[in-house]
Amino acid sequence: MDKIEKIYKKDISNLLKGVENSNVPVVNPIIADVLDEMNIDTNAKLATLSIDASMRFLNRIGEPNVSNQDILIGDLVSAYFYKCATLNKDLVFLDIMTQAISKQNELKQTLAHDKINQDTAIIKEIESIFITTVIDYYKINMDKETLKDQIYAYYY
Numbered sequence: 001m002d003k004i005e006k007i008y009k010k011d012i013s014n015l016l017k018g019v020e021n022s023n024v025p026v027v028n029p030i031i032a033d034v035l036d037e038m039n040i041d042t043n044a045k046l047a048t049l050s051i052d053a054s055m056r057f058l059n060r061i062g063e064p065n066v067s068n069q070d071i072l073i074g075d076l077v078s079a080y081f082y083k084c085a086t087l088n089k090d091l092v093f094l095d096i097m098t099q100a101i102s103k104q105n106e107l108k109q110t111l112a113h114d115k116i117n118q119d120t121a122i123i124k125e126i127e128s129i130f131i132t133t134v135i136d137y138y139k140i141n142m143d144k145e146t147l148k149d150q151i152y153a154y155y156y
Helices: 004-015 029-037 042-058 068-087 091-113 120-137 144-155
Strands: none
Touching (some): 004 029, 004 042, 004 068, 029 144, 042 068, 042 091, 042 120, 068 091, 091 120, 120 144
């Protein structure tokens, strides 16, 4: 079976055919590797990977080099998340993932309001919330704290 990142890139590239200068939102290779090792539905993996990539891509809004097209691409990948989550045919999964989106947004607001105290634990939670939500939901035996540390180290 193809690695989940390859499937994601192919699907998103197909969605973006005909869009000039389009960038496929990059996935976190640590998260992709963890998903590859999980014995869960491919659509659940794609949903997890795509919402993580989309949210990270959309975090760039406000930066000088981000275009309206970039924002639309981020929204398209977010829509792809909902498609994959729905194809997973598990409404509880969809619900917990949308709850994770809300929680991530709340945590980002907490950081935005307290710019002086950039709590590393909150940043780790923000960066890893989707993969840890999936780990919890599917009861995967994995050291989540080590995973959070690895994801944090990848970005910071």
